[in-house]
Amino acid sequence: MTIVAAAEGATERVSWLPRRGRISWFEIALLLACAGWVGFGFAPSLQDVTILTFLFGGLALSWNIAGGYAGMISFGHAAFFGIGAYASTILLLRYDLTPWIGLVVGAFAAAIAGSVLALICARLKGPFFILSTLAFAEVVRIGALNWSSRTGGAEGLSIAPMPSLANMVLASKSGYAALMLCYLAFAYAISRGLEASRFGFYLLAIRDNDEAAAAAGINPLVVRTSAMALSAALTGIGGTLFAQYFLYLDPTYVISPELSFQFALLPAVGGLGTVIGPILGSFLVTPVSELLRSYLGNAAAGLHLVIYSFGLIVVMLYFPSGLAGALDKIQRRRPPP
Amino acid sequence: MSTILQLLVSGVLIGSVYALMSIGLTLIFGVLRIVNFAHGEFLMIAMYGAWAISHWLGLNPYAAAIAVVPAMFLFGTLVYRLVISPGLDKPHLVVVFATMALSIFLQNAALMLMTADLRDVPPIFARSIAIGPIYIKGELLLGFVITLACTATLQWMIKRTYLGKAIRATVQDGEAAMLMGIAVPKIFLITFAVGSALVGLAACVMLPLFSVFPTVGLNFVLIAFVIVVLGGMGSIEGALLGGVCVGVVQSISGYYVAPAFGQLFFFLLFLVVMIFRPNGLLGQKGAAMLGVNE
Numbered sequence: 339m340t341i342v343a344a345a346e347g348a349t350e351r352v353s354w355l356p357r358r359g360r361i362s363w364f365e366i367a368l369l370l371a372c373a374g375w376v377g378f379g380f381a382p383s384l385q386d387v388t389i390l391t392f393l394f395g396g397l398a399l400s401w402n403i404a405g406g407y408a409g410m411i412s413f414g415h416a417a418f419f420g421i422g423a424y425a426s427t428i429l430l431l432r433y434d435l436t437p438w439i440g441l442v443v444g445a446f447a448a449a450i451a452g453s454v455l456a457l458i459c460a461r462l463k464g465p466f467f468i469l470s471t472l473a474f475a476e477v478v479r480i481g482a483l484n485w486s487s488r489t490g491g492a493e494g495l496s497i498a499p500m501p502s503l504a505n506m507v508l509a510s511k512s513g514y515a516a517l518m519l520c521y522l523a524f525a526y527a528i529s530r531g532l533e534a535s536r537f538g539f540y541l542l543a544i545r546d547n548d549e550a551a552a553a554a555g556i557n558p559l560v561v562r563t564s565a566m567a568l569s570a571a572l573t574g575i576g577g578t579l580f581a582q583y584f585l586y587l588d589p590t591y592v593i594s595p596e597l598s599f600q601f602a603l604l605p606a607v608g609g610l611g612t613v614i615g616p617i618l619g620s621f622l623v624t625p626v627s628e629l630l631r632s633y634l635g636n637a638a639a640g641l642h643l644v645i646y647s648f649g650l651i652v653v654m655l656y657f658p659s660g661l662a663g664a665l666d667k668i669q670r671r672r673p674p675p
Numbered sequence: 676m677s678t679i680l681q682l683l684v685s686g687v688l689i690g691s692v693y694a695l696m697s698i699g700l701t702l703i704f705g706v707l708r709i710v711n712f713a714h715g716e717f718l719m720i721a722m723y724g725a726w727a728i729s730h731w732l733g734l735n736p737y738a739a740a741i742a743v744v745p746a747m748f749l750f751g752t753l754v755y756r757l758v759i760s761p762g763l764d765k766p767h768l769v770v771v772f773a774t775m776a777l778s779i780f781l782q783n784a785a786l787m788l789m790t791a792d793l794r795d796v797p798p799i800f801a802r803s804i805a806i807g808p809i810y811i812k813g814e815l816l817l818g819f820v821i822t823l824a825c826t827a828t829l830q831w832m833i834k835r836t837y838l839g840k841a842i843r844a845t846v847q848d849g850e851a852a853m854l855m856g857i858a859v860p861k862i863f864l865i866t867f868a869v870g871s872a873l874v875g876l877a878a879c880v881m882l883p884l885f886s887v888f889p890t891v892g893l894n895f896v897l898i899a900f901v902i903v904v905l906g907g908m909g910s911i912e913g914a915l916l917g918g919v920c921v922g923v924v925q926s927i928s929g930y931y932v933a934p935a936f937g938q939l940f941f942f943l944l945f946l947v948v949m950i951f952r953p954n955g956l957l958g959q960k961g962a963a964m965l966g967v968n969e
Contacts, residue, residue: 473949477943480936606768639791640784647783654772
């Protein structure tokens with residue numbers, strides 16, 4: 339009896355559409371659909387798109403912790419992505435350390451870099467914060483480009499394409515899809531946990547009014563630094579996974595400003611400071627951009643990005659609160675239970 | 676000794692050209708309180724325009740300014756109407772993301788139309804000018820003179836003319852300016868268009884010095900951001916000072932360390948200024964809080 343009652347209580351707390359601090363049926367269904375999509379191996383020709391969609395979904399969620407919840411709009415997250423990717427790859431190539439451990443090392447290295455960035459930008463806001471994060475990533479990129487004894491410089495680093503689970507080089511694309519889905523689910527769990535936690539409320543308080551938050555006894559510097567470190571660590575993990583999937587990395591791509599923009603755009607399209615927003619953003623934008631690239635890439639270089647960026651301008655100007663904002667509107671129209 | 680002098684002179688000259696390219700950005704920021712992330716792409720388009728005129732019509736790139744500057748003024752008007760003004764009443768981030776998407780748009784449109792080839796114009800001056808032990812590129816010297824003339828004109832315009840006074844009133848208090856009968860949206864539009872026109876002028880000065888390709892804007896916009904923040908956002912003389920600083924840092928570190936590290940040094944300089952003087956070198960107190968979303 340009690341189990342049934344408890345289960346009923348639990349299901350009552352699960353809402354239909356996504357809401358702050360609650361798991362919704364929508365998300366559960368989405369996750370199951372994704373797992374099914376990977377498990378049954380639907381649309382084998384789209385597997386690259388699937389993999390990137392999941393990976394960028396996780397990366398968008400990671401960015402959202404700093405950018406969405408804490409209001410620290412960073413255009414430098416590619417630095418953390420690159421640090422994660424390079425840390426695990428260098429450890430693998432030089433010291434033969436498995437990326438499963440390299441991933442953790444990379445996450446730590448990225449977290450340290452994130453803390454440094456947060457401390458540099460401690461007093462900055464608005465455009466100044468954004469530009470400093472951009473400059474920070476450029477410093478990391480130029481550093482990686484010129485430290486060629488370790489990073490291979492502009493030539494980049496390649497991982498031998500020999501499938502081995504120990505070295506996180508998977509034989510099949512569906513394996514990678516499952517791996518990226520795990521990453522997405524992990525980032526989702528962290529974000530949901532964050533939303534329900536005290537720390538999550540600190541982040542929102544800092545974002546909305548840091549002076550009032552400080553007056554209420556929250557230390558903005560500590561909260562900002564930890565949020566940036568957490569966001570950077572998760573982004574670093576994404577970097578490792580990316581390196582293990584592409585088996586090649588060079589500073590001009592993995593630490594490019596374009597990549598940083600991408601991390602920021604996905605949550606912005608989906609809805610900043612929500613859990614479902616970054617996921618929806620990636621599920622909508624990544625397939626569109628990848629498919630446009632594969633269909634139009636050969637016909638005319640650049641055409642796919644012209645269409646893609648045009649769409650983004652329209653979305654940004656006319657749906658400024660993103661897809662999650664649209665979902666919220668649907669929800670508000672219903673009478674409260 | 677003469678090496679140092681040579682490096683300083685080249686640094687100051689190239690820095691002034693960088694400053695010319697940044698004035699539009701700082702002007703737009705000072706008045707509209709927005710950062711135009713597509714600024715580098717405006718420069719790229721204007722450089723292509725100047726290149727097309729000098730390549731197909733056989734004109735001198737400096738003469739191309741007669742067509743490029745008004746064209747960029749119109750282009751600025753168009754962008755303001757279509758992208759900037761619909762986003763102004765929305766959260767601050769909307770304009771940031773919209774201009775960023777615009778920069779991707781323009782970059783790839785250029786890639787489609789012009790391909791990724793590097794385009795340049797033949798040198799204007801056959802030889803460098805020798806002053807004592809120092810050699811000066813004629814193009815750089817001309818750029819320096821144009822920058823000074825342009826800054827002086829702009830200063831005069833802002834201090835003395837009615838439009839300049841209206842702009843300053845808008846900067847000080849937009850609502851009060853509106854109550855005094857200043858059409859603030861019109862001031863915004865004119866400022867954005869003038870800022871774009873200045874980029875057009877900068878492009879004509881820069882074309883003889885640099886080649887143009889679709890992603891050229893990215894390199895320059897990062898330099899422009901550094902300059903604008905160093906000088907204090909919104910300050911025109913600050914942009915000149917910031918430009919000279921960046922130019923000198925680049926030329927000295929490029930000579931003594933390695934050209935590749937030149938960029939590293941001015942980004943580091945930027946971060947150091949952000950840590951210790953977030954208002955910039957000449958910016959007034961509180962400048963670092965401008966443009967922060969209320």
